[in-house]
Amino acid sequence: MTTALEVHLASRPKGVPRLENFAFVETALPAPAAGEVLVRNHVMSLDPYMRGRMSAAKSYAEPYALGEVMHGGAVGEVLESTVDSLVPGDFVLHGFGWRDHAIVRADAVAKVDPAVAPLGAYLGVLGMPGLTAYAGLLDVAEFRTGDTVFVSAAAGAVGSLVGQIARLRGAKRVIGSAGGPEKVQHLLDLGFDAALDYKAAPIGEQLAAAAPDGIDVYFDNVGGDHLEAAISAMNVHGRIAVCGMISLYNATEPTPAPRNLMQLVGKRITMRGMLVSDHAGRRADFIREVGGWVRSGELRYTETVVEGLRNAPEAFLSLLSGGNTGKMLVRLV
Amino acid sequence: MTTALEVHLASRPKGVPRLENFAFVETALPAPAAGEVLVRNHVMSLDPYMRGRMSAAKSYAEPYALGEVMHGGAVGEVLESTVDSLVPGDFVLHGFGWRDHAIVRADAVAKVDPAVAPLGAYLGVLGMPGLTAYAGLLDVAEFRTGDTVFVSAAAGAVGSLVGQIARLRGAKRVIGSAGGPEKVQHLLDLGFDAALDYKAAPIGEQLAAAAPDGIDVYFDNVGGDHLEAAISAMNVHGRIAVCGMISLYNATEPTPAPRNLMQLVGKRITMRGMLVSDHAGRRADFIREVGGWVRSGELRYTETVVEGLRNAPEAFLSLLSGGNTGKMLVRLV
Numbered sequence: 001m002t003t004a005l006e007v008h009l010a011s012r013p014k015g016v017p018r019l020e021n022f023a024f025v026e027t028a029l030p031a032p033a034a035g036e037v038l039v040r041n042h043v044m045s046l047d048p049y050m051r052g053r054m055s056a057a058k059s060y061a062e063p064y065a066l067g068e069v070m071h072g073g074a075v076g077e078v079l080e081s082t083v084d085s086l087v088p089g090d091f092v093l094h095g096f097g098w099r100d101h102a103i104v105r106a107d108a109v110a111k112v113d114p115a116v117a118p119l120g121a122y123l124g125v126l127g128m129p130g131l132t133a134y135a136g137l138l139d140v141a142e143f144r145t146g147d148t149v150f151v152s153a154a155a156g157a158v159g160s161l162v163g164q165i166a167r168l169r170g171a172k173r174v175i176g177s178a179g180g181p182e183k184v185q186h187l188l189d190l191g192f193d194a195a196l197d198y199k200a201a202p203i204g205e206q207l208a209a210a211a212p213d214g215i216d217v218y219f220d221n222v223g224g225d226h227l228e229a230a231i232s233a234m235n236v237h238g239r240i241a242v243c244g245m246i247s248l249y250n251a252t253e254p255t256p257a258p259r260n261l262m263q264l265v266g267k268r269i270t271m272r273g274m275l276v277s278d279h280a281g282r283r284a285d286f287i288r289e290v291g292g293w294v295r296s297g298e299l300r301y302t303e304t305v306v307e308g309l310r311n312a313p314e315a316f317l318s319l320l321s322g323g324n325t326g327k328m329l330v331r332l333v
Numbered sequence: 334m335t336t337a338l339e340v341h342l343a344s345r346p347k348g349v350p351r352l353e354n355f356a357f358v359e360t361a362l363p364a365p366a367a368g369e370v371l372v373r374n375h376v377m378s379l380d381p382y383m384r385g386r387m388s389a390a391k392s393y394a395e396p397y398a399l400g401e402v403m404h405g406g407a408v409g410e411v412l413e414s415t416v417d418s419l420v421p422g423d424f425v426l427h428g429f430g431w432r433d434h435a436i437v438r439a440d441a442v443a444k445v446d447p448a449v450a451p452l453g454a455y456l457g458v459l460g461m462p463g464l465t466a467y468a469g470l471l472d473v474a475e476f477r478t479g480d481t482v483f484v485s486a487a488a489g490a491v492g493s494l495v496g497q498i499a500r501l502r503g504a505k506r507v508i509g510s511a512g513g514p515e516k517v518q519h520l521l522d523l524g525f526d527a528a529l530d531y532k533a534a535p536i537g538e539q540l541a542a543a544a545p546d547g548i549d550v551y552f553d554n555v556g557g558d559h560l561e562a563a564i565s566a567m568n569v570h571g572r573i574a575v576c577g578m579i580s581l582y583n584a585t586e587p588t589p590a591p592r593n594l595m596q597l598v599g600k601r602i603t604m605r606g607m608l609v610s611d612h613a614g615r616r617a618d619f620i621r622e623v624g625g626w627v628r629s630g631e632l633r634y635t636e637t638v639v640e641g642l643r644n645a646p647e648a649f650l651s652l653l654s655g656g657n658t659g660k661m662l663v664r665l666v
Contacts, residue, residue: 060599223595242597254592261591262556264575264606266393271604273597 002029002038002079004101005309006069013054016250017320021054022313025069031080032103037092038080039104044097044309045073045123046316046328047157048221051249060275072097073128075112075119077333086111093122100309100332117294124157124327125294125301126287128276132243133161133219134286135279138169140272141217141241145170148211150230152176152198153221153246155183155302157327160190162219164299165290167191175210177203177226179322186325190300204229214238222247228258231269240271249320302326335362335371335412337434338642339402346387349583350653354387355646358402362436364413370425370439371413377430377642378406378456379649379661380490381554384582393608405430406461408445408452410666419444426455433642433665450627457490457660458627458634459620461609465576466494466552467619468612471502473605474550474574478503481544483563485509485531486554486579488516488635490660493523495552497632498623500524508543510536510559512655519658523633537562547571555580561591564602573604583653635659 003026010023032038050072053064064070074097078090083106086092092109096102112122124130136158137143149166153159154176163174176187177196187195194210196203207215207229216238218230223245230240248255264271293299304324306315312330319328336359343356365371383405386397397403407430411423416439419425425442429435445455457463469491470476482499486492487509496507509520510529520528527543529536540548540562549571551563556578563573581588597604626632637657639648645663652661 227594242594244598245595248595258594259587261560261575262578262581264604265577265608266606268606268608268611270606271597273599273601273603275598275601278601 001031002101003027004029004099006099007309007312008069009054009064009066012056012066013250015252017051017054017317019313019317024310027069029101029103032082034082035106036082036103037078037086037106037109039076039092039094039096039102039109040079040333041074041076041097041100041102042091042331042333043075043119043123044312044330044332045128046312046319046330047072047129048244048246048249048319050316051320070098071095073123074102075122076102081106091119093127098309098312120303120305120327120329121294121301123329124303125161125299126291129157129327130161130290131279131283131286132274132276133158133165134290135276135282136219136241136243136274137162137165137217139279139282140274141219141239142270143169143171143217146172147216148173148175148213148235149217149219150175150177150207150211150215150233151219151221152226152230153244153322154178154187154192154195155325156221157324158243159219159221160187160302160326161290161299163187163192164190164293166217168293168298173211175207175215177207177222183325186302198226204232207233217241219243220245224248224255224257228260231258231260231263234263234267234269236267238267238269240269242271242273246320303329305329305331307331334364335434336360337362337432339432340642340645341402342387342397342399345389345399346583348585350384350387350650352646352650357643360402362434365415365436367415368439369415369436370411370419370442372409372425372427372429372435372437372442373412373666374407374409374430374433374435375424375664375666376408376452376456377645377663377665378461379645379652379663380405380462381577381579381582381652383649384653403431404428406456407435408455409435414439424452426460431645453636453638453660453662454627454634456662457636458494458632459624462490462660463494463623464612464616464619465607465609466491466498467623468609468615469552469574469576469607470495470498470550472612472615473607474552474572475603476502476504476550479505480549481506481508481546481568482550482552483508483510483540483544483548483566484552484554485559485563486577486655487511487520487525487528488658489554490657491576492552492554493520493635493659494623494632496520496525497523497626499550501626501631506544508540508548510540510555516658519635531559537565540566550574552576553578557581557588557590561593564591564593564596567596567600567602569600571600571602573602575604575606579653636662638662638664640664
């Protein structure tokens, strides 16, 4: 019998989550039933959207159940299998993170090859954040060669890829925002034309100065003042992909911004919310194109890796306050 | 020599415009030069967008010049012509309203036939407001048969057409908002399935009750609380055409709403600003389809007609506070 260490939602946060909202629980796992496999997780994903699932309010993802184990992307090794398609030693991508072992239905996992890419890449550049960046920029924001692109949270897992894909696809100018001088330098290292430290000065003033000819595309991960700045800087027929609004996730009151939404009319701006789950049809294109750039070294990805499941809650709180550069991962093995 | 009575912008309004912002000026017109015609205006248009032009701030239309005559749509009779294509007695649609006579370049007017439709119709149902409603609903909001549609300022020139076009194109349910019991009754007379009096109770509560299965399309003429209500009521993959935000036009401070913009993500809402000038390519379709419905009596239009240019400023102030039902016109002859 296997004992799993799991992270449970102990209580729902009000505003900024705290460590006491999480609980560690040891659970005895049964042997896998027919059609199931036992997986030992090697690496798990931490993502901003998980903050929404900690609240009871209906969001696009189901709320985590109170007193139950949390969920999220993970890659693990098959220890026991009841199906022909998977054998012990296989590695699989699945949605049963926040625990070190899991019993998973075989039809709910996807086999991955550790020889093709490091396990963490399947949770980042070649996984959900990568497809989010690719489909969000190309399809939702309808990026075109010659566009000037602004992306917020640009040092994050999604934002750093948005900026690089825009550059590789022929953007006129790529501008990113992030918090602090190290991240700003990191963006310049990745080939961004301009990098704005939102902690140093109002983002609206900085963006206006960095984009004297305006912007054509804004990829929004932040909302609030960033969105307002982008609308003000936007050119006629500009497009906004709304991927997330991390500045609001811990808000306890509705946020009074942007205040310039009226500009959508005169500039004929299109603003479109997105969830990556709508874009599975772009997966093959994404893997071919982005995978190629990763292999050639034209596109780089960064990971912030925290060791051990016991440190996952603290790592998640750090993610929400911008403590990561690139993809935030927890290594379990 | 002809003397024109003109309405000039005497001063720029702060907040709600006042009569003192307008001045009446008599101007001696020269004889039309080669390529020009002298027109006597019979009817002129008053439109909410004119409020934006009274301010100095750059908007999608050029600001009216201080101390100069204002502009807007009008239909007039040719009195003198220097070109072969127009003869005295012809009626023409042009952009030189806010005056009783004008010298106009012949290539800046479009001939209209008073036998086909009353002159006012060329400024309303068959003119700019009509094309705005048609292209805004069908192209910008991507209306589809079976959609539930909500439109604000639904008793206005554009809104009343949006609701009727949606009904005639096979909407599941058409909901409109307007101010006061007479307008609400008018919407029901036009075939709206539900009509909400925004002055009677919070629009969000009313909309939620009137659309228990949610809305798929929102045609925004109002902004503010109406937009917030629409986002909350919106179904997944809903679409918002932003045509105007009349609730903000007299605002002296930026308005912090909607506060629920984050819902764009989970619901994958598309929100798109529009100007009718982008949609000239739809004019032939629009005239054929909407003209047909007008002739068959399936689509009705209403006008609020004020007599005399001297009453135009007061009529315009009334328009901004919802004093009109349907298209607001000033009759000069």
